[in-house]
Amino acid sequence: MKLEIKNLKFGYNSNPVLKNVSMVAEPMITAIIGPNAAGKSTLLKCMCGILKAEGSIILNGKDLKAYQKDEVIKAISYLPQESSTSAVMTVLEATLMGKLSSLGWRIKDEDLSASMDTLEKLGIEDLAMRQMNELSGGQKQMVSIAQSIIRKPGVLLMDEPTNSLDLQRQLELFDVIRNITEENDMTTIVALHDLNLAARYAGNVILMNGGKIVAAGSPASVITEAMIREVYGVNARVTLDGEGIPQVIPINSTRKCGIKKAITG
Numbered sequence: 001m002k003l004e005i006k007n008l009k010f011g012y013n014s015n016p017v018l019k020n021v022s023m024v025a026e027p028m029i030t031a032i033i034g035p036n037a038a039g040k041s042t043l044l045k046c047m048c049g050i051l052k053a054e055g056s057i058i059l060n061g062k063d064l065k066a067y068q069k070d071e072v073i074k075a076i077s078y079l080p081q082e083s084s085t086s087a088v089m090t091v092l093e094a095t096l097m098g099k100l101s102s103l104g105w106r107i108k109d110e111d112l113s114a115s116m117d118t119l120e121k122l123g124i125e126d127l128a129m130r131q132m133n134e135l136s137g138g139q140k141q142m143v144s145i146a147q148s149i150i151r152k153p154g155v156l157l158m159d160e161p162t163n164s165l166d167l168q169r170q171l172e173l174f175d176v177i178r179n180i181t182e183e184n185d186m187t188t189i190v191a192l193h194d195l196n197l198a199a200r201y202a203g204n205v206i207l208m209n210g211g212k213i214v215a216a217g218s219p220a221s222v223i224t225e226a227m228i229r230e231v232y233g234v235n236a237r238v239t240l241d242g243e244g245i246p247q248v249i250p251i252n253s254t255r256k257c258g259i260k261k262a263i264t265g
């Protein structure tokens, strides 16, 4: 599904956060990068309709407002930064809920096997009968991801899906996301802090800063030493590997009080 955003404006309590954001996402992985408080999460929440923004969100040529609510729920799956899945139920039941909540509440045999397949794809089938409230943060995060991808939505929005995962799980998860995106012709949009993951897995990178999109294009065109210095205030070495994928090695911060400036925006 093609997702187009035109002149999106949004503010919390009239404090402007998104300032005329326009972008297009096609079926592939798009990474949204940018410093803390740039507006990445807010943009994702506007894209799925959780936050009501000014401007247009166009899904396959039709304004999101013209779709029925259940059509939007089926078409767009959103995985928030903080997972709230901690209810007393098994991992298999929680995964099944991800499917049912988008398709009605009748359980069919194929829904159960789809849930098990999804857990296997993510390498967490051993957790199927474990209780959700007994899982580690990373395990819970993997279940939230299972709940999102089981629906095979046209548009998959993920906010920092790797932030509780160890290095191996991060790569495995992105391998799965890439496969699912390609197999299902999905438009996958991921907000990410890890520039190396964005460079390795995204076909398109969108850079946000101060509520605006300041660059968009291939990883090599967006993730450059000059950009990292200017937007993140960090000196970094960026080299291109054999496939032309940028690899970022941060060296030092150019700011004296960097944390305060970055967090307060």
Ligand SMILES: Nc1ncnc2c1ncn2[C@@H]1O[C@H](COP(=O)(O)OP(=O)(O)OP(=O)(O)O)[C@@H](O)[C@H]1O
Residues within 6 Å of the ligand: 012, 017, 034, 035, 036, 037, 038, 039, 040, 041, 042, 043, 264, 265
């Ligand atoms: N619920 C809220 N109420 C008021 N202001 C908010 C709310 N959520 C976010 N903001 C503000 O909106 C701005 C953008 O926040 P947002 O979470 O979209 O940024 P982000 O790029 O996702 O940041 P991070 O990388 O730190 O998660 C920030 O200044 C933040 O303080």
